Amino acid sequence: MSYKILPLQTNRQERNKFQIPLNTIYFCGNSLGLCPIESEKVVNQIIQEWEQNHIHSWNLAIQLPLKVGNKIGKLIGAEENETIIADSTSINLFKCLGTSIAIQKIKNPNRRSILLDRENFSNDLGLLKLLSTDEYKVRYFDDENQLEDFLNDDVVCILLSHVNYHHGKLYNIKKITEMVHKVDAFIIWDLCHSVGSVPINLTEVNADFAVGCTDKYLNSSPGAPAFIYVNKKHQNVTWQPLTGWLGHQSPFKMSKDYEPIVGIKNFLVGTPEVLPISIIDCSVEITLDAGMQLIRKKSLALGDLFIFLMTEKCPSFKLVTPFEYEKRESHLSYQHENANEISKWMRKRNIYSDFISPDILIFAMTPLYTKFVDIWNAIENISDIVKNVESKNFDESCVSLN
Template sequence: MTREQCEIADENDELKIFRNKFKIPQDTIYLIGNSLGLCPIESQKIANRVIKQEWGQNHIDSWNTAGWYHLPVKVGNKIGKIIGAEQNETIISDSTSINIFKCLGTSIAIQKIKNPDRRIILLERENFPTDLYIAQGLVNLLSTDEYKIRYFDDDNRLEDVLGDDVVCILLSHVNYRTGQLYNMKQITKLAHKVDAHIIWDLCHSVGSVPINLTKVDADFAVGCTYKYLNSGPGAPAFIYVNKKHQNVAWQPLTGWFGHQAPFKMSKLYEPAPNITNYLVGTPQVLQISIIDHSVGITLDADMQAIRKKSLALGDLFIKLMDEKCPSLKLVTPFEYEKRGSHLSYQHENAYAISNLMRKRGVYGDFRFPDILRFAMTPLYTRFVDIWDVIGIISEVINDAEYEGFDGNCVT
């Protein structure tokens, strides 16, 4: 494929209109959608409106007149459409880490009622660190004599360590480091076969990979909004809870906004009889307002078209990388059914390559100790971007500066 053919592919791209909705940095090719998506052009206007008008002029009345109070549910339901959830099963609240804690705690509470002898939480050993840390912290809090973590990996397969002593499995839909996409339907079915719960971390798949939590009958799910959903640094996360679990047991962080009547200021906690009991404190109104817009952009696009373009961009990247940069080893599975929307490459000098790429205007991720990640973000990544990036990486590897590079660490 030539650069001219890439230009033709971009011209025929049914998603090309969405690129104009984002602030594209000048002289920059941005392939970090899986860490921090680009800023939608309207985000600043929305933030200004909330600050100047809703807060600055209407102040406290905006909890009602501007709908602040209902934002977590409203925007949660919009995300629910992207992840295949039913109405009022998804809500915007807190961070991914905190929402993982809620899911784990709720799963344990439900299993105490239904399967009281279960004591094992199953984790993929190479899962994102916060998933591991939150689970480890919760087990330490509850007592390691009572609850324990069991890991699975390439040597100890999930099927081999999953038994009737398992409370739940916590697993990322797409692995942050390798880019591997897991079979959600198959693994959920495997968990339910032994009556264990499944908690899906959707951080690296939501907005880039088609998801249908209802169809697979998932129990819980969490995800951030600042990656492929482009909602800004530190934007609040979402939590999904299957309706069959919502009123079985309390979630562990029983804050005032999860009360069935927050403004009655009751001395005793009574959980809301729906997804709002997974709220904790006062919602982050400014950031949720921005999420409302950015999620809308994704909803306006067709998820199947997003996936189709993601795979096509990835195919082009892999082909050109094989031709021009064979010293970089592809870590991500090539098969479509096993590939997310980012590609990971291994190289002993990945750190230097990442830094020198940025000096040339190409932004990709470095992950310790030797991984380069490149996100295919179909709403704004073009085929010519992929062509140009591979050429720049090839230049970096052949540059004399590369051999003796010594610079600051990058994200």
């Protein structure tokens, strides 16, 4: 294993655009990003517009899902009007699965298999419960190397997370998409843990569908709506299964007959959440301004430093995430038998990471605001905590280093 700390030169001050908790080291950007300073101003502005312009403010706000969706589209390499902000990741998966099945009924009506990675993030796959088990079957594969053996002319579609949230492996989106298309199946990419972390080009790889949340590396508000990407070639073949009023050709006619709007807007369902989408707008602007290539460079450099120092100072931790650049993104998963206890003591020292039962700690570095010195300071503390935990020499006096 060799280490190469990448040089990173930038005059940008992205960190200053976020509310950074005082005396805190934050490695939870893969779960919830920090709050952009501009978001408070944006929320107050929306409320003032509502107060002053009442229903007239709605005429502009109703365009937000597509406007902001197109900005996210730039981060994932989508063409104009292929990405829209709507609902949650789980609901968007429901739409993608339903649309995939409906199109395949037209193209390849005898297909019955839906493939899932056994370690996919536990999003709600409620649509699969509604399907007749006699008609459709869900097949699970255990890793990328098995996938090719599962692909055949019975496959409708495959749902796969671009980044495995548990061990942090980054999948080869181009290679896998090409593999799936060879059997004329569709692929739905879950980008929750990669959007805003690694450069993505869905147009280049000819992806079919994608979903993703906005509250992780895109740093929007907790519970903010997600996004959905639909390749233009799939947008007008059939309806998506949730025929909500805003996906109607003429929503304000209140017609009893549903006539789907043409294009990506058909993947809207209900009224857009104006306040959180406005926050997404300002947070995505920060990412676009920084540029994904620079973000990726700093991400790898931060990760290299973290791995180097953990190997040197905390050898009892086992790195679970692949070391190779092409197989990792911004979060590193480490295994330790005392992970839960270590995590609790870290929080007492205001060092935040994610814990996955029974023994995994996840350290997510968000290049927009994580500093290199944060890593040095964090690992000095973690090393001290591990020594105390392993020696069973812990009490409240160990909360902070002198």
